[in-house]
Amino acid sequence: MTILHIDSSITGEQSATRTLTRSIVEELKAAQWGEQVVYRDLAANPLPHLTLDAYADTSILDEFLAADTVVVGAPMYNFTLPTQLKAWIDRLAIAGTTFRYTENGPEGLVKGKRVIIAIARGGFYGEGSPAAALEHLESYLRGVFGFIGAEPEFVVAEGLNISPEHREKAISEALGETLRLAA
Ligand SMILES: Cc1cc2nc3c(=O)[nH]c(=O)nc-3n(C[C@H](O)[C@H](O)[C@H](O)COP(=O)(O)O)c2cc1C
Secondary structure (H helix, E strand, C coil), rough: EEEEEEEECCCCCCHHHHHHHHHHHHHHHHHCCCCCCEEECCCCCCCCCCCCHHHHHHHHHHHHHCCEEEEEEEEEEEEEECCCHHHHHCCCCCCCCCCEEEEEEEEEECCCCCEEEEEEHHHHHHHCCHHHHHHHCHHHHHHHHHHHHEEEEEEECCCCCHHHHHHHHHHHHHHHHHHHHHH
């Protein structure tokens, strides 16, 4: 069983999503969800923007398909995902391989894979909050992974820039959630 661990935060050791993904992967390993971990740091080693030529290289797609569980760190930057993470996703949404169009509409072809996404946001975007309409991170990731057939599970730490106290509390609560995921 293989766990694919993806980070995309640009903030290094300060990163909330890196803290969360590290914990999720440790908990999953301890609960025997996977003995082998493949790590990819999209900030340290960014993929180029998508071009038509890039479709010829399926190594990123193959790595994703080979994993039983995928753990993704997704910080909110400018109301959506980092472009580094988008470049990775651009290599996964492949017609005929991860989804197909049928007479009844699109069908996801990724089956039996667990996708766990750790989200961190500086503000609050919950239902009814003033900034809710600007939430294009969790909604996008739920949409794109759902589209290819891999309904994602989320761990969310938000309001991290409200105060240092709130940041600590929100990250610690999200870390508590990681235990539930591995159970
Ligand atoms: C370049 C940049 C853009 C950001 N844009 C937003 C934003 O649009 N909305 C928000 O709530 N927080 C925003 N933040 C705050 C981050 O979401 C927050 O710091 C979070 O912890 C980022 O995850 P990380 O710690 O793993 O990098 C931004 C932070 C950075 C560095």
